[in-house]
Amino acid sequence: MIAVIGGGIIGLSIARSLRARGAEVTVYDPEPDGTGGAWHVAAGMLAPGRESAFEHPRLESLLEASLALWPEFAAGLGDVGYDTTGTLGVALTADDHVEAAREWRHQKLQPLTGSQVRDREPALSPRIRAGVHAPHEVQADPRRVVAALRRALAGRIVARRITDLGEVAADTVVVAAGCGTAALTGLPIRPVKGQVLRLRGEPGLLRHVIDGSADGRHVYLVPRADGEIVVGATQEERGDSAATAGGVHDLLRAALDLVPGLAEHTLTEITVGHRPGTPDNGPLLGRLDARTVVAAGHHRNGILLAPITARLVADLVLTGSDDPFLDDFAPGRNGCA
Numbered sequence: 480m481i482a483v484i485g486g487g488i489i490g491l492s493i494a495r496s497l498r499a500r501g502a503e504v505t506v507y508d509p510e511p512d513g514t515g516g517a518w519h520v521a522a523g524m525l526a527p528g529r530e531s532a533f534e535h536p537r538l539e540s541l542l543e544a545s546l547a548l549w550p551e552f553a554a555g556l557g558d559v560g561y562d563t564t565g566t567l568g569v570a571l572t573a574d575d576h577v578e579a580a581r582e583w584r585h586q587k588l589q590p591l592t593g594s595q596v597r598d599r600e601p602a603l604s605p606r607i608r609a610g611v612h613a614p615h616e617v618q619a620d621p622r623r624v625v626a627a628l629r630r631a632l633a634g635r636i637v638a639r640r641i642t643d644l645g646e647v648a649a650d651t652v653v654v655a656a657g658c659g660t661a662a663l664t665g666l667p668i669r670p671v672k673g674q675v676l677r678l679r680g681e682p683g684l685l686r687h688v689i690d691g692s693a694d695g696r697h698v699y700l701v702p703r704a705d706g707e708i709v710v711g712a713t714q715e716e717r718g719d720s721a722a723t724a725g726g727v728h729d730l731l732r733a734a735l736d737l738v739p740g741l742a743e744h745t746l747t748e749i750t751v752g753h754r755p756g757t758p759d760n761g762p763l764l765g766r767l768d769a770r771t772v773v774a775a776g777h778h779r780n781g782i783l784l785a786p787i788t789a790r791l792v793a794d795l796v797l798t799g800s801d802d803p804f805l806d807d808f809a810p811g812r813n814g815c816a
């Protein structure tokens with residue numbers, strides 16, 4: 480009998496993999512139908528590279544390995560908004576361009592002029608100076624992913640907050656409780672606050688994910704097929720849940736600078752979530768003791784990392800497999816004990 484603590488995207492993905500391989504699994508979450516996890520706020524960009532490339536040295540490889548598993552993962556869940564149109568990176572000013580160019584060079588992306596990016600996405604502002612197309616970066620809707628995982632695990636999710644792992648009756652306990660993992664295990668996982676907006680208008684204003692900077696303000700715009708556009712996100716080293724005037728202003732200002740037509744959209748949601756960050760911002764994956772396994776600390780990439788986390792943890796629990804990634808992301812590594 481295996482208990483998974485946490486019914487967010489990571490815990491549910493692991494539980495589904497374990498079940499698919501014949502294991503008896505129970506998931507514990509205080510809100511089995513709720514919206515409490517970071518997944519509910521997340522945009523669902525599946526984008527390896529970016530800042531992650533400059534953090535944990537093996538994180539980019541892990542992200543790329545997980546991206547390769549996404550087509551099969553999405554196909555197994557039904558329609559979860561998996562969309563391969565790709566991302567346009569854009570820079571509004573010369574200073575924004577200098578800043579973005581470092582990351583674009585690292586990702587070996589071909590530079591485009593402002594008019595070339597507007598040929599691909601006519602709703603972009605004519606003031607945009609430069610851009611790139613990242614065809615390998617895709618998106619999925621985390622809310623639809625979690626709904627599909629919940630359906631796949633119907634009857635296996637128990638409404639209960641775990642406060643002490645000793646109270647759980649199971650041979651193996653997998654702790655996948657996002658930011659809640661710190662209190663259960665003592666591992667150094669911190670909340671990194673993110674404010675996100677959702678706008679709604681006529682479908683079709685944008686086709687690509689837009690990832691851009693406008694006068695030093697970074698923003699991404701993730702269009703869904705039904706006309707919703709997710710606008711994110713602030714990144715704040717704090718754990719409160721307040722939506723702030725400054726946070727909302729910065730996101731809207733940058734969004735409207737890049738795509739002026741968004742001014743006509745309706746602002747439908749302001750949400751705040753917490754990325755589970757670690758000292759080197761790589762996830763913590765592996766055994767804590769003979770009975771306990773951890774899968775947490777996925778920071779800003781937990782949606783992207785769900786398929787590989789599920790595979791690595793299911794292998795570890797069921798076969799004892801020691802995939803090299805588990806050495807790289809071991810919970811006891813330097814600074815992460």
Ligand SMILES: Cc1cc2nc3c(=O)[nH]c(=O)nc-3n(C[C@H](O)[C@H](O)[C@H](O)COP(=O)(O)OP(=O)(O)OC[C@H]3O[C@@H](n4cnc5c(N)ncnc54)[C@H](O)[C@@H]3O)c2cc1C
Pocket residue numbers: 484485486487488489490507508509510515516517518519520521522523524525639640641642655656657658659660663671672673674675711712713751752753754755774775776777778779780781782783784
């Ligand atoms: C603003 C923002 C934008 C993001 N954008 C992206 C993105 O575009 N792409 C991407 O890949 N990632 C993104 N992320 C990151 C991603 O959302 C997280 O990495 C991911 O949700 C982590 O998954 P998780 O299941 O570990 O934690 P969560 O999704 O937070 O779920 C944790 C679950 O554990 C439960 N829990 C907590 N404590 C307990 C307990 N004691 N007992 C039982 N259950 C418990 C909670 O109720 C919750 O359901 C974003 C995050 C934020 C905040």
